[in-house]
Amino acid sequence: MSVNEGKELRIIGFLCNWCSYAGADTAGVGRFAQPTDLRIVRLPCTGRINPLFIVRAFMNGADGVLVSGCHPRDCHYSEGNFYARRRLEVLKALLPVLGVDPGRFEYTWVSASEGQRWRSVVTSFTEQVHALGPMPGFKSGTSLDMCLCHMDQNQVL
Amino acid sequence: MASSIDDLKSAIKEALPDLDMVIAWTAGPDPLSHTPLFITDEADIERIAWDPRCSQNLAGYLTGLRGKKVGVVAKGCDARSIVELLQEKLIDREDVTIFGLHCTGAVDARTTRKALGSSRGVEDVAIDGATARFTVAGEAKTLPLGETLQQKCFTCTGADAEVCDHFIGEHGLPPQVGERPASTLEELEAMSMEERLHFWEDQMTRCIRCYACRSACPLCVCQDHCAAQSREPHWVDQTDHPREKLMFQAIHALHTAGRCTECGECERACPMGLPIMTLKQALNRSIQDLFDYRAGTDPDQAPPLFEFREEEKNIKEREW
DSSP states (O other): OOTTTTOOOOEEEEEETTTHHHHHHHHHHTTOOOOSOEEEEEESOGGGOOHHHHHHHHHTTOSEEEEEEOOTTOOTTSSHHHHHHHHHHHHHHHHHHHTOOGGGEEEEEOOTTOHHHHHHHHHHHHHHHHHHOSOOOOTTOOHHHHHHHHHHHHHHO | OHHHHHHHHHHHHHHGGGOSEEEEEEOOSSTTSOEEEEEOSGGGGGGBOOSTTOOSOGGGGTGGGTTSOEEEEEOHHHHHHHHHHHHTTSSOGGGEEEEEEBOOOOBOHHHHHHHHSOOTTEEEEEEETTEEEEEETTEEEEEEGGGTBOHHHHTOSOSBOSSOSEEESOOOOOOOOSSOOOOHHHHHHTSOHHHHHHHHHHHHHHOOOOOHHHHHOTTOOOGGGOGGGOSSSOOSOSSOOHHHHHHHHHHHHHHTTTTOOOOOHHHHHOTTOOOTHHHHHHHHHHHHHHHOOOTTSOTTSOOGGGOOOSSOSSOOOOOO
């Protein structure tokens, strides 16, 4: 059951296949109650993450983005998360300049066995994003709004 | 500056026989900004100009001329771009001859035109101390540096070309600007997050997607393989929605993160005068804090996003 039932936000989670995705699964198997705002995108490694994934997610109307991978030194590809750490840390400087609250983006490390930790990460991140509320959009709307708007027009025609 | 131009000309004259080409500046159609001059013949050397109107960064031409012996005239900031290209092995040190200069500041054609009322008839520009002197149709005019210099000159980290083969003239300090206008980054810091987003939306509404910022950037070397034009993945769509334009700026800023030397070409080339260097300045500031790294200072260093440390000294990860 959703912790924030009825007022969900759009949170995107980029999860590494080897640790955090399995960690989230462990949390599921352990039947830990957790908020359901997060939509998970499974990646081969956090090193796969292009910081532009996160920028694009925000531009397309995400309210928060969470990146989670293997703990440093536990990477399946030895060094993927080390590169990711530098890139994501640099991205943290760009988001507030663009007008995205830095609290809407976090990255962390959760291993496959840490179901409990996954739950606390998701819960506190979701709470943090809910405290900030929905992401303010452009005055001219998000692309989702634009699509819906086009759909309405087509229906009228 | 009169003597350094003669020294520059004689240095180029001496080096030209061993080179395929030397890139310098010459007076162009716009009286407030000089255009590049590609010297292959000794007779062209007389056309060289060197004063605060030489604002264009000539380093951008070097990657396209790889394989040829090229000489290039460089101010402090231009030389940092060249160092960055050397670091990334986009050009070869033995093929490039750098004629380094001390720069007293480069005028921003757009703001100067506004401050002078018109750019018509500007014959001479010189910077001395904290004032810029103009000769406009035989009449002398002065402006404080804060009203005429480019944004990048206000945060200049070194006016001398540090890595060069021939240093011409005397070493000196960056331009001594007394009062300068607030930078866009400082203005943004005073705003709320939502105001910042709307600030960029308003700015990007003016963007005409000409990609001059990309074309002028000496570090944008992907040419026809630019992520902004790729269909797979489709990073930006074809609409003129400000969101897509801002997305392009985010691509440019993140692709030059840790490499950008803040030469200001993106902003200088922008026909709409958009403050796009702000994004790069913000990233550079964070990179300086995190990795204690400044792009374009040491040809033997690797840019920080090309490598990593197992223990990052300055990265404070969040504890959950």
